[in-house]
Amino acid sequence: MPTILGQNQYGKAENRVVKITRDGATHHIKDLNVSIALSGDMEEVHYSGSNANVLPTDTTKNTVFAFAKEHGVESAEQFGIHLARHFVTSQDAIHRARVRVEEYAWERIAVPDAGRAGHSFVRKGQETRLTQITYDGERWEVVSGLKDLTVLNSTDSEFRGYVKDRYTTLEEAYDRILATSVSGRWRFNWTGDDQPAPDWDDSYEQVRRHLLEAFAETYSRSLQQTLHRMGARVLDHRGEIDEVRFSLPNSHHFLVDLEPFGLENDTADGAVYVAADRPYGLIEGTVLREGCEARIPVDLTSP
Ligand SMILES: O=c1[nH]c(=O)c2[nH]c(=O)[nH]c2[nH]1
Numbered sequence: 122m123p124t125i126l127g128q129n130q131y132g133k134a135e136n137r138v139v140k141i142t143r144d145g146a147t148h149h150i151k152d153l154n155v156s157i158a159l160s161g162d163m164e165e166v167h168y169s170g171s172n173a174n175v176l177p178t179d180t181t182k183n184t185v186f187a188f189a190k191e192h193g194v195e196s197a198e199q200f201g202i203h204l205a206r207h208f209v210t211s212q213d214a215i216h217r218a219r220v221r222v223e224e225y226a227w228e229r230i231a232v233p234d235a236g237r238a239g240h241s242f243v244r245k246g247q248e249t250r251l252t253q254i255t256y257d258g259e260r261w262e263v264v265s266g267l268k269d270l271t272v273l274n275s276t277d278s279e280f281r282g283y284v285k286d287r288y289t290t291l292e293e294a295y296d297r298i299l300a301t302s303v304s305g306r307w308r309f310n311w312t313g314d315d316q317p318a319p320d321w322d323d324s325y326e327q328v329r330r331h332l333l334e335a336f337a338e339t340y341s342r343s344l345q346q347t348l349h350r351m352g353a354r355v356l357d358h359r360g361e362i363d364e365v366r367f368s369l370p371n372s373h374h375f376l377v378d379l380e381p382f383g384l385e386n387d388t389a390d391g392a393v394y395v396a397a398d399r400p401y402g403l404i405e406g407t408v409l410r411e412g413c414e415a416r417i418p419v420d421l422t423s424p
Contacts, residue, residue, distance in 0.1 A: 126167050130219065131175075133182040137396035138189050139211060139298070139374055141275045143389070147239035148275040152195040152396070154223040155201075157181040159208055161216040176215035181208070186377045190384050190393045195398030197222040227273065230337040241337030244271035250325060251306070253421075260313060264307035264417055265325065271372075272333065273300040274374075276388070278341040296388045297339050298374035300396075301404075303332060304422045308364040319361040328362070331355050344371050344404045352408025363413040368422035371402030 134156040142149045159181065167173040185204065194200045201220040208218040227242035255262040278299035283291075307328060311318055322371035335354035341347045352365040374394040379386040386393055405422065408417050 126164055128164055130158040130160040132159045133178040136182050136185045139394040139396050140189050140194050141392050143277050147280040150242055152225040155185050156221040158219040159215050162214040177214055186393055187379055187382045190379050190386055197224045230333045232334050232337045240275045242273045264306050264341050270303040272336050280343055300368045300372040304342040304368040306417050306421055307362045307363050308417055310363045324361060328355050331358050344369055348404055348406050349408055356410050363410045364417055366407040366417040366422055369404045373397045
């Protein structure tokens, strides 16, 4: 039965490009999700399997990262226009390029020592505030928290000196991006109607602030260390809380190898990273006030 090929397009979708430019201690971040769809003289690849007109999707991915390095990312529009023009004008067989770009907005974390604020960001778009109340007619237990508080340090993070066995390939990192989406719960020590209840809203705002400040101000040797500093900071400043538990995905950002295209890509300036989504390290832990009991369930914060 004769068939006709209808509309078709192809390309690499969801290239997660993160570019950090350094202006002294002040860093700038561009965080994009770029999807390429190309169409043109693609009958043969579908009908006979000839790839003679096919620019590999892998190449479209490389082009996205190389363009981010070589030409920069002024705006999502400018970047998309530049890419689309490149595919259509450089490949005879490609007559149409559709480039979709999502841009994730970040704002700087405000810290008291403004000099340190240059490399710490929190993603725009609110986190979700959570609480769980338990009452048995006598005692209250209030565990509050948040999830999806996405934060990133573009420097002041390393990971080295770890165990190496025959399966270890990870290279030591002296200056890496540290990013996570904080899921945390904290337990109040308020248990009875005979005690004044905390100001819940103020407490939430203050805990959130301490989490962000601790994240921004910690020179991190591991996400585990940052986790502890965030919890300790909350307990140091918030007497109404006895226990904090976190589940922190390590949202890996890998420097892209652009050497095959003659481009040096190191952390010095203008570095281009791929934001990987899976798999991810998952760092979890409880920080407790001394003498207090751990009562937040281990799996309460896990995905
Ligand atoms: O902060 C980190 N902690 C780890 O335990 C770990 N493991 C790993 O591969 N990378 C990292 N990073």
